[in-house]
Amino acid sequence: MRAAGLGLTYAGGHITALSDFTVDIPAGSVGLVGANGAGKTTLFRLMLGLLRPTAGHIQVAGRDVATDPVGVRSRLGYMPEHDCLPLDQSASDVVSTFGELAGLPTRAARQRASDVLDLVGLDEARFRPIGGFSTGMRQRTKLAQALVADPALVLLDEPTAGLDPMGREEMLELVGRLAGFGISVILATHLLDDVQRVCEHVVMIDRGRLVRAGPIEALLQTIGVMRVEVGGRDDAVAVLAQALAAKGLASTAVDAHHLDVDTSRHGDEAFDSVRDAVADAGLRLYALSTQHRSLDDVFIQEAYR
Amino acid sequence: MSAQSGLAGAVYDRGYRPYVGPRGGRQEATIALWRLSVRRALGLRRSWRQKVLPWSLLAIATVPAVVNVGVAFALKDNPLDFRDFEFITYREYVGVSTTLLLFVALVAPDVMCPDRAQRVLPLIFSRPLTGPDYVLAKVAAITTIVFGFGFLPQVVLYVGQMFVSRDGALNYLTDHAGPLWQVPVSVLILAVYYAAIGVALSSLTDRRIVGGVAILGLFLITSTVASIFEAAADFHGTPLAVLNLLSLPLAVRDLVFLGRLSHDQGLSGVDGGGAVAVAGYLLVVLGAIALLLRRYREVDL
Numbered sequence: 378m379r380a381a382g383l384g385l386t387y388a389g390g391h392i393t394a395l396s397d398f399t400v401d402i403p404a405g406s407v408g409l410v411g412a413n414g415a416g417k418t419t420l421f422r423l424m425l426g427l428l429r430p431t432a433g434h435i436q437v438a439g440r441d442v443a444t445d446p447v448g449v450r451s452r453l454g455y456m457p458e459h460d461c462l463p464l465d466q467s468a469s470d471v472v473s474t475f476g477e478l479a480g481l482p483t484r485a486a487r488q489r490a491s492d493v494l495d496l497v498g499l500d501e502a503r504f505r506p507i508g509g510f511s512t513g514m515r516q517r518t519k520l521a522q523a524l525v526a527d528p529a530l531v532l533l534d535e536p537t538a539g540l541d542p543m544g545r546e547e548m549l550e551l552v553g554r555l556a557g558f559g560i561s562v563i564l565a566t567h568l569l570d571d572v573q574r575v576c577e578h579v580v581m582i583d584r585g586r587l588v589r590a591g592p593i594e595a596l597l598q599t600i601g602v603m604r605v606e607v608g609g610r611d612d613a614v615a616v617l618a619q620a621l622a623a624k625g626l627a628s629t630a631v632d633a634h635h636l637d638v639d640t641s642r643h644g645d646e647a648f649d650s651v652r653d654a655v656a657d658a659g660l661r662l663y664a665l666s667t668q669h670r671s672l673d674d675v676f677i678q679e680a681y682r
Numbered sequence: 683m684s685a686q687s688g689l690a691g692a693v694y695d696r697g698y699r700p701y702v703g704p705r706g707g708r709q710e711a712t713i714a715l716w717r718l719s720v721r722r723a724l725g726l727r728r729s730w731r732q733k734v735l736p737w738s739l740l741a742i743a744t745v746p747a748v749v750n751v752g753v754a755f756a757l758k759d760n761p762l763d764f765r766d767f768e769f770i771t772y773r774e775y776v777g778v779s780t781t782l783l784l785f786v787a788l789v790a791p792d793v794m795c796p797d798r799a800q801r802v803l804p805l806i807f808s809r810p811l812t813g814p815d816y817v818l819a820k821v822a823a824i825t826t827i828v829f830g831f832g833f834l835p836q837v838v839l840y841v842g843q844m845f846v847s848r849d850g851a852l853n854y855l856t857d858h859a860g861p862l863w864q865v866p867v868s869v870l871i872l873a874v875y876y877a878a879i880g881v882a883l884s885s886l887t888d889r890r891i892v893g894g895v896a897i898l899g900l901f902l903i904t905s906t907v908a909s910i911f912e913a914a915a916d917f918h919g920t921p922l923a924v925l926n927l928l929s930l931p932l933a934v935r936d937l938v939f940l941g942r943l944s945h946d947q948g949l950s951g952v953d954g955g956g957a958v959a960v961a962g963y964l965l966v967v968l969g970a971i972a973l974l975l976r977r978y979r980e981v982d983l
Contacts, residue, residue: 425807425808427807427808427980427981428980447707447708447810447811447812448810450808450809450810450811451705451707451809451810453808454808455804455805455808457801457804457805459801460800460801461800461801461802461804461805462800462802463796463800463802464800465728465796470727474714474718475805475809477711477714477717477718478711478714478715478718478806478809478811479705479711479809479810480705480706480707480710480711480714480809480810481701481703481705481706482703482704482706483714485701485703485704489701492698492699496697496698522805526701526705527700527701554698558697558698558700559700
C-alpha cells in the first residue's frame with residue numbers, strides 16, 4: 378500500500394479524519410496501530426475505495442484506488458471489527474456466499490469455503506448456524522470469509538477484540554501464518570503487543586496523522602532506557618546525571634544508587650558515554666543493563682513527544 | 683497395532699492452498715448476489731418454515747388456472763355449447779397477481795433488512811461490487827420471483843386451455859396468439875413495479891416487520907386516498923386517480939391487453955388517461971430506483 382499526502386475531512390473541512398498521510402507499506406505482515414478513533418478504519422475504507430480522499434492519492438496492490446476501486450477490492454479480503462455475519466445461516470453457507478460475491482464460481486467457492494474453515498479450525502462446526510457460535514468462532518468465521526477468495530492482501534480490523542486469552546493466542550497464531558501463505562496482512566489494532574508478536578512492520582497513527590512507520594526491529598532500536606548502578610560517593614547519582622547531561626544524555630534518578638538513562642537516538646554509543654562519564658567523575662560502576670523495549674514505548678514516545 | 687488402525691488414526695494438515703481458478707468481476711458478483719437473494723426469498727437452503735410461504739402462494743396463485751382448466755375439461759363433452767369455458771381472462775389473471783403484493787411485503791424486507799440490521803453490507807461492499815450493482819441484484823431478484831409466480835399460473839392456464847379446447851390445441855394457439863406476448867409483458871410490468879417499491883421501502887429500515895407494514899400501508903393508503911378523489915369526481919374520472927398505486931400498474935396492463943384503459947380504472951374518463959398512467963408508472967419505478975441508488979451510494983464499514 379502506498380499513500381501520498383492522503384487526507385480526508387468532513388463537515389466542510391471542520392473535522393479532519395486523516396491528514397497529510399504519506400506512507401509506503403511493504404508486502405508482508407504490517408501492524409496498523411493507534412488508539413480508538415485514530416483513523417485506522419478510515420484508512421481501511423479509503424483502501425477499499427468506499428471513501429474518496431479529499432486530498433492525496435492511494436495505491437493498493439499496485440492499483441490506484443481512485444481509478445480502479447473494484448479492481449482493488451477483487452484482490453482484498455476484509456475482516457471488520459464489528460459483528461457482521463448473518464446469524465441464521467451456517468458458516469459454510471456464509472463463507473461460500475462471500476466467495477461467490479468475490480467472483481469465484483459456485484463450486485470453487487464451496488470448496489474454498491470448506492478449505493478455509495478447515496484452516497481456521499471450524500471444520501466440525503461449519504454446518505451449524507452462526508447464531509449459536511461463541512465469539513471466538515465468529516471471529517474465525519470472519520477471518521475465513523476474508524480469506525475465501527485467496528486475496529493478495531487481507532485487512533484485519535481488531536481481530537482479537539472480545540476474545541479470551543486462549544482465543545487471542547489462537548487468532549494471533551493464525552494471523553501470523555498468513556504471510557507464509559503469500560497473503561499480506563494489515564492488522565489494525567490498539568494492542569501493540571499483538572503487532573509486536575505477529576508483524577514485521579508497523580505503522581503508527583494518532584488522531585489521523587502518521588506517527589511513525591517502519592520495520593519493528595529498526596523502530597525498537599530508536600528507543601531505549603539503560604539502568605545504571607553507581608557508587609563511590611553519597612551523591613553519585615546526582616553527579617553522574619550532571620555529567621551525562623553535559624554529554625546530551627537525559628537521565629532519571631531511581632534511588633540513591635540507580636538511575637535510568639534515555640538512550641533513544643544514541644544507540645550503542647550511549648554505553649561508551651556512560652562509561653566515560655562514570656570514569657571522569659571518579660565514580661564506581663557496579664552494573665549497567667538495557668531495559669526491555671516495546672512498541673508501547675515507541676508509540677508513547679512518538680505520539681506524545 | 684495393525685496397519686488398518688494406523689491409517690484410520692492418521693491426521694493430515696492440508697495447510698493453505700492458493701486459488702488458481704477463474705475469478706470473475708462485477709458482473710459475476712452481481713449475478714451471484716442476485717442468485718443468493720432469489721434463493722433466500724424462496725427459502726432454499728433454509729428451514730421448512732421459510733419455504734412454506736412462497737410455495738403456498740405459488741400454489742394459491744395457480745388455483746384459478748387449475749379450476750378454469752378443470753371445469754373446461756369437465757364441460758368439454760357437454761352437449762350444451764360452453765365453447766372454451768373461461769371464467770377468468772388472461773388480462774384479469776394478471777390482476778390476480780396483485781395478491782403477490784402480499785408476498786413482496788414479506789419477501790422484500792427479508793432480502794434487504796438483514797443486510798443492514800446484521801451489518802453484512804460492509805462485507806458485501808468490500809467485494810468487487812458497487813452500490814448500483816447491489817441495487818440491480820436485489821431488484822432483479824424480487825422481480826424474477828414475482829414474475830415467475832405471476833407467469834407460471836398463466837402458463838398452466840394457457841397450456842391447459844389449449845389441450846382442453848374443443849377446437850383443438852393448434853387452433854387455440856392461433857386464435858389466442860395475443861396473450862403469448864401480452865401476458866409476459868404485463869406480468870413483467872407488475873413485477874418490476876412491485877419489486878422496485880418493495881425493495882426501496884425495505885431499504886429504509888433495519889426491521890423486516892416495519893418494511894412489510896410500510897409496503898402494504900403505502901398501497902392501502904394511496905388507494906384509499908385516490909378512491910376519495912374518484913368519489914368526489916362522481917366517478918367520471920379524475921387525474922388524481924394516478925395516486926392509486928395499487929391500480930396504476932393494472933392500468934398499464936390494460937394498455938398492453940386492450941390498447942386503452944378498462945372502464946373500471948379511475949383514469950378511464952380522463953383525457954390522455956393512458957399517458958398519465960404510463961407517466962405515473964415510470965415516475966414511481968424510477969423514483970424508487972433513484973432512492974435506492976442514493977441509499978447505497980456510500981456504505982459505512
